[in-house]
Structure formats: C-alpha cells, structure tokens
Amino acid sequence: xxxxxxxxxxxxxALVALAAFAPDLLATHDPLQTDVRxxxxxxxGEHLFGTDQSGRDVLARVVHGAARSAGIxxxxxALALVAGLAVGxxxxxxxxxxxxxxxxxxxxxxxxPEFLVALIVVAVLGPGGANVAIAVTIAAVPVYxxxxxxxxxxxxxxxxxxxxxxxxxxxxxxxIRHVVPGVLGSLSVLATIGIGSAILAAAGLSFLGLGPAEPxxxxxxxLAGGRNVLGQAWWISVFPGLAITLTVISATVLGRxxxxxxxxxxx
Amino acid sequence: MSRALIRSAGILVxxxxxxxxxxxxxxxxxxxxPGDAVSVMLGPQAQVSEEVKDGIRAELGLDRPPLVxxxxxxxxxLHGDLGRSYQLRMPVTEVxxxxxxxxxxxxxxxxxxxxxxxxxxxxxxxxxxxxxxxxAAELIVLSSPVFWIGxxxxxxxxxxxxxxxxxxxxxxxxxxxxxxxLALPVAAxxxxxxxxxxxxxxxxxxxxxxxxxxxTPARLVLRHSLRHGAASxxxxxxxxxxxxxxxxxxxxTVFARPGLGRVTLAAIVNxxxxxxxxxxxxxxxxxxxxxxxxxxxxxxxxPRLGASGRFEAPAIGERR
Numbered sequence: 001x002x003x004x005x006x007x008x009x010x011x012x013x014a015l016v017a018l019a020a021f022a023p024d025l026l027a028t029h030d031p032l033q034t035d036v037r038x039x040x041x042x043x044x045g046e047h048l049f050g051t052d053q054s055g056r057d058v059l060a061r062v063v064h065g066a067a068r069s070a071g072i073x074x075x076x077x078a079l080a081l082v083a084g085l086a087v088g089x090x091x092x093x094x095x096x097x098x099x100x101x102x103x104x105x106x107x108x109x110x111x112x113p114e115f116l117v118a119l120i121v122v123a124v125l126g127p128g129g130a131n132v133a134i135a136v137t138i139a140a141v142p143v144y145x146x147x148x149x150x151x152x153x154x155x156x157x158x159x160x161x162x163x164x165x166x167x168x169x170x171x172x173x174x175x176i177r178h179v180v181p182g183v184l185g186s187l188s189v190l191a192t193i194g195i196g197s198a199i200l201a202a203a204g205l206s207f208l209g210l211g212p213a214e215p216x217x218x219x220x221x222x223l224a225g226g227r228n229v230l231g232q233a234w235w236i237s238v239f240p241g242l243a244i245t246l247t248v249i250s251a252t253v254l255g256r257x258x259x260x261x262x263x264x265x266x267x
Numbered sequence: 268m269s270r271a272l273i274r275s276a277g278i279l280v281x282x283x284x285x286x287x288x289x290x291x292x293x294x295x296x297x298x299x300x301p302g303d304a305v306s307v308m309l310g311p312q313a314q315v316s317e318e319v320k321d322g323i324r325a326e327l328g329l330d331r332p333p334l335v336x337x338x339x340x341x342x343x344x345l346h347g348d349l350g351r352s353y354q355l356r357m358p359v360t361e362v363x364x365x366x367x368x369x370x371x372x373x374x375x376x377x378x379x380x381x382x383x384x385x386x387x388x389x390x391x392x393x394x395x396x397x398x399x400x401x402x403a404a405e406l407i408v409l410s411s412p413v414f415w416i417g418x419x420x421x422x423x424x425x426x427x428x429x430x431x432x433x434x435x436x437x438x439x440x441x442x443x444x445x446x447x448x449l450a451l452p453v454a455a456x457x458x459x460x461x462x463x464x465x466x467x468x469x470x471x472x473x474x475x476x477x478x479x480x481x482x483t484p485a486r487l488v489l490r491h492s493l494r495h496g497a498a499s500x501x502x503x504x505x506x507x508x509x510x511x512x513x514x515x516x517x518x519x520t521v522f523a524r525p526g527l528g529r530v531t532l533a534a535i536v537n538x539x540x541x542x543x544x545x546x547x548x549x550x551x552x553x554x555x556x557x558x559x560x561x562x563x564x565x566x567x568x569x570p571r572l573g574a575s576g577r578f579e580a581p582a583i584g585e586r587r
Contacts, residue, residue: 108288111554112547113506115513123535123543124296200412204517207414208532223415227521230418231426231433238422241415248410 006257009250016247019066029057031064031217040233050235052225056215058236062243065217070247072129072211073199076136080198081191083137084144089183091145092152093175103149106142114139118201122210129212132205136198147190151183158182189262193255196248203244219244278562282555287341289551293544294340298333305329327351349548350541354534359545362530370526373518374511376442377449382504384454389461389496390488405455413514417448417521434523445522449514453507460503464496471495497568505561509554512546 019026029047035055043050049058091102109117121135155161156179164174205211206220214221219240226236305320305327324330328339343350349359392401408416424444425433432441468474469492477487512527519528527546534542 104284104288108285108292111285111289111509112550113510113513115510115516116546116550119513119516119531119535120296120543120547123538123540126538127536196410200410203412204414207412207517208520210535220412220414223412223418227418230422234422234426237415237418241412241418244415245407245411249406252406252410 002257005253009253012246012250013254016066016070016243016250019063020070021067023060023064023066027057027060027063029060031056031060032215033057040229042233043235049239050233052222052233052236053229058222058239061217061222062219062239065219065222065240066243068129068212068216069203069206069219069244070199072133072136072202073195076133076140076198076202077191077195079133079137080140080144080194081187083141084148085180085184085187087141088145088148089152089180091149092156092183099149102145106145109142110146114197115201115204118205119210122205127210127213129218132202132211135205136201139201140194140198143194144187144190148183148187151186152179155179155182185262189255189259192258193252195251195255199244199248199251278559282559285555286548286551289547290341290344291337293547294337296540296544296547344548349545352534352539352542354537354539354542359541362542363527363545363549366525366527366530369524370512370515370519370528372442373445373449373515373524373526374508376446377453377511377514378504378508380446380450381453381457381507384450385457385461385500388454388458389465390493393462393465393488401458405459408451408455412517413448413452414517414521416451417445417518420444420448421521441522441524445518445524448521449511449518452514453511456507457500457504461496461500464499465492466496468492468495494568498565501561501564501568505557508557509550512550512553 015026023031033056035051038047038051038055039053041047041051041055047057047059049062052058052061087102091099094102112120117139118132118135121138122131125131125134156175161174161178164178165171169177202211203220203223206218207224209221209224212218212221214225222240223237226233226240230237305323309315309320309323321330328336331339340350347360349363351357352359352362355362388401388405392398421433421444424430431444432438435441465488469487474487474492477491482490512531515526515528516531517528518524519526520532527549530542531546533539534546
C-alpha cells in the first residue's frame with residue numbers, strides 16, 4: 001500500500017517532468033492559440049479539459065504551465081538549499097558573536113509568516129517570475145540556515161570527524177569532506193518536503209498577479225483567470241488547481257518517505 | 268519570585284528585539300528598493316521634472332542622511348506614527364485602521380473553526396479507518412493552494428447549491444466560506460501536531476498508571492493526555508495566527524472581500540512602501556502579543572510546567 005503510493009507519486013512527478021521538458025508529447029493544441037468561437041467549452045473529446053474565455057485549450061495550458069509553475073518552486077528550493085548550506089555551515093564554524101548575530105536575524109525572519117515575507121520581497125523587487133523565485137527563496141531560507149547550522153555544530157564533534165582529524169586530515173579538509181556532506185544530506189530531505197510549500201507559495205503569488213504575466217501559461221495565474229467565470233466554467237479553475245495539488249502531494253509523500261528512511265524507521 | 272521576574276524581563280527583551288528588528292527590516296525595505304523611491308511611487312509613465320521630484324523628496328524627508336531618516340522613523344514608531352501612504356495620501360495608521368475590522372472578523376472566525384476541527388479530528392479519529400481518512404484529508408488540504416480550496420467551495424456551495432453568497436461582506440453569511448477556506452489548512456496543521464502529542468503522551472509511564480487506576484480511555488484522553496498534547500499545538504497555533512494575515516491576502520482576493528489583505532496587495536502592486544512597512548510592523552506586533560499570551564498560558568495547560576514556567580523533571584539519580 002505504502003509502496004504503491006510512492007510509485008504513483010513518482011510516476012506523477014515523472015509526468016510533470018515530461019510536461020516541463022516535452023510538452024508537445026502530452027498536448028496537441030497550442031497553449032496560446034485563441035479562438036473566440038470556441039470560448040468556454042466544457043471538457044470534450046476535442047478539448048479534454050475544456051477551453052477558457054479566449055477559447056484556449058485548458059489541457060495545453062496546464063501541460064505547458066508545468067515548466068514555469070513547478071520550475072519556479074524547484075528553483076526557489078534549490079537556491080534556498082545552497083544559500084542555507086553556505087550561511088548555516090559558516091555560522092556553525094564562525095566565532096560565537098557572529099553566530100549569535102546571524103541566529104538573531106533568522107529569529108526575526110522566522111517571526112514573520114513565510115507567505116508575508118515573500119509578499120514583502122515582491123513589493124521591494126517588483127512583480128515577475130524571477131522575482132517570485134527570489135521571494136520564495138528568501139521566505140524559505142531561514143529554516144535551511146537553522147538546520148544547516150545545528151547539523152554543522154553536531155557533526156563537527158562527531159566521532160568520524162574526530163577520527164579523521166586524529167589520522168592527520170587537515171581542519172579545512174575534514175570540514176569539507178566529512179561535515180558538509182552530512183549537512184547536505186539532512187538539508188536535501190528538508191528540501192524534498194519543502195518543494196511542495198515552495199510551489200504553493202509561488203502559485204499564490206502568481207494568483208495575485210505578482211508572477212509571470214498573461215498570456216504565459218502558469219497554474220496560479222490560470223486559477224486567477226478562471227475566478228470570474230467560475231459559475232459558468234468550473235473546468236478553467238479546477239484542472240490547474242488539481243495539477244498543483246497532485247504535484248505537491250507527490251513531492252510531500254516522497255519527501256516523507258525519504259525522511260523516514262534517513263531516520264531509519266518505516267514510512 | 269526572582270525567577271518570575273527574570274522570566275518577565277526575558278520576555279520583555281525579546282519583545283523589544285523582535286519589534287526593533289521588524290522596524291529595521293521595514294526601513295531597509297525602503298532603502299534597498301532598486302531605483303529611486305520617488306520615481307517608483309510616481310510610476311514609469313509620470314512626466315515630472317527633477318525639481319518637482321526634489322520637492323517630493325524634501326516633503327517626505329528622503330533628502331536627509333539615511334541614519335537621520337532611520338532614527339526619525341524609529342522615533343515616529345514610538346509615537347505610533349507609521350508615516351503617510353504615497354498613494355492614498357493619508358496616515359498609514361488610518362489606512363490600516365479602516366480595514367482592520369473585516370480582517371479581524373475573518374481571521375478570528377477562521378481560528379475558531381480551525382481549533383474546533385483540529386480538536387474534533389484529534390479526539391474522535393484516533394484509530395483505524397477514521398484515522399486513515401483524517402490523515403489523508405490533512406495531506407490533501409495541506410497540499411492544495413488555499414485560493415483553490417476557496418474557488419472549489421465557491422463553485423459548490425455558492426454557484427451550484429446557492430447556500431452562500433458569491434462575494435461581498437454585507438451579511439454574516441458572506442463570512443462563512445472565506446473563514447472555512449482560511450481555517451482548513453490551519454486545522455490540518457494543528458490536528459497533526461495535536462494527534463502526535465496525544466499519542467506521545469499515552470506512551471509515557473504516567474498513562475499506564477492512569478489506566479491501572481481503572482480510568483476509561485475517554486477519561487485518560489480528556490483529563491490527562493490532551494493537556495500534554497495541547498502544549499506543542501498551542502505553540503504552533505501562536506505561529507499560525509500570524510500566517511492568517513498572509514492567507515487573508517489570498518482569501519480576500521478570492522471572495523472579493525474588503526480588508527487588510529486587499530490593502531496589502533494594493534500597497535504591493537502600487538509599491539506604496541510606507542503601507543507595506545506598516546503591515547510589517549502590524550504583523551510583528553501580532554506575533555509579539557500572541558507569543559507573550561502563549562508564554563503566560565503554557566504553565567496553565569501543561570502540567571509538567573510549574574509556576575516557574577520551566578520544565579523540571581528530576582533526573583533518575585536525583586530522585587529522593
């Protein structure tokens with residue numbers, strides 16, 4: 001049962017990846033092609049997910065939106081992982097006062113809800129897809145910094161690192177070869193679970209009109225477009241939302257399984 | 268006595284640090300903005316001469332050295348002055364004050380619904396099939412964008428069934444769907460932590476003692492393990508209260524309701540930075556107030572925390 005869930009999650013994510021890299025294999029229609037005569041058509045054999053106000057094929061837009069929607073979340077998570085590792089690991093070996101200052105700064109950032117931090121960053125940088133990725137990164141990074149710092153402090157005095165030092169391995173080399181990989185391992189698990197919330201935050205910003213602009217296909221933006229015709233055409237909002245939810249569930253299920261494996265217990 | 272005093276002083280210091288840090292972040296948000304603040308507030312289309320821009324700069328105090336601006340900003344905050352909105356040409360406190368009501372109603376009702384749902388899920392779906400259903404529902408809710416949940420509720424309960432109005436804020440009925448939308452992810456998070464907490468409490472030796480005394484499972488949960496489990500759920504709830512403001516931005520947009528969320532979004536779109544800074548300060552203030560309340564409530568809820576508020580379990584060898 002658990003294994004079946006993991007397989008389904010993995011297969012779905014593979015499908016999203018396929019949509020991102022080779023959308024034409026999954027959708028035959030052009031995501032930007034408007035056709036007023038075919039506006040607001042319910043799902044049919046010709047348009048499996050129906051059409052929107054401009055007569056664009058919703059399936060094609062969901063498929064072509066994968067690269068942007070999942071991509072922004074993935075990019076933000078990767079950036080948060082790298083920045084968190086760098087800052088957190090440095091803080092873990094920094095002098096006491098520098099570590100204390102850095103931890104107070106992350107404390108203050110953690111006092112604000114993630115989505116509000118992302119909104120504020122967009123307010124400063126301005127809207128757009130790249131700025132949304134930066135905003136989601138900054139909102140997520142304090143948690144990564146905290147984990148990297150704690151792990152660095154723990155691993156620095158771990159037995160295998162002590163052993164390497166006694167065997168004559170230099171301080172810097174022991175840090176890079178024996179501490180950083182361990183920290184990276186725990187951060188990767190956090191990141192796998194974090195991809196989901198990054199995708200949700202990015203979709204939220206797009207929904208508010210702060211992300212990629214029309215007519216680009218993006219899941220959050222499509223939901224915003226469907227809001228005004230919800231009473232007549234539920235399919236415009238339902239399918240992109242379903243794509244987001246399934247992506248996030250799959251990433252979360254895989255992340256939890258990975259974490260359970262790292263901690264040495266059953267999922 | 269002295270311990271309580273030290274604890275109060277500690278709380279006060281952290282309150283001041285968070286508020287000062289938030290004020291500094293809010294101030295920096297003005298400074299690190301790419302381009303000139305006055306050009307940004309006028310918009311890219313504005314045809315305005317440099318003299319006029321200088322005039323605006325002087326009027327807003329932007330021509331003074333950064334440190335002077337920083338100190339006068341902090342000084343203003345001490346008097347409750349958050350500055351003036353670029354767009355609306357009125358004090359930020361007034362902009363926020365006018366829209367506070369609808370958002371407080373929305374978030375308070377959402378919090379109430381979330382706590383009732385979380386408590387019901389943690390208490391009544393503890394084992395077997397019911398637990399499986401609740402765990403799956405929590406995963407789905409937490410993986411769904413909150414605005415999508417709102418749109419689905421609208422499609423079903425407003426457009427199809429016609430039980431609730433589609434938009435607006437005039438009647439109490441308009442509050443139900445937005446509050447439920449905002450409540451669901453919060454309920455799912457609190458429910459998870461509450462259930463884990465209760466399970467952990469019932470694995471401890473004291474639970475065995477209570478059972479051995481002949482208490483029914485219901486009595487064990489209600490009188491003992493719920494109090495233990497509630498401690499971490501309370502800490503999480505405090506954190507989530509702040510996140511309700513972020514959620515309100517999305518929910519108020521979906522349901523076309525007035526409120527602070529709409530104010531925040533408008534300020535971001537128009538780059539009305541004094542209002543954005545005001546929202547940052549409001550959010551920090553809410554965080555501080557909620558956390559002080561939780562600090563005070565914790566000893567009342569968790570039996571392991573004495574009046575000193577510190578967890579004091581005797582080590583095995585120390586027992587007498």
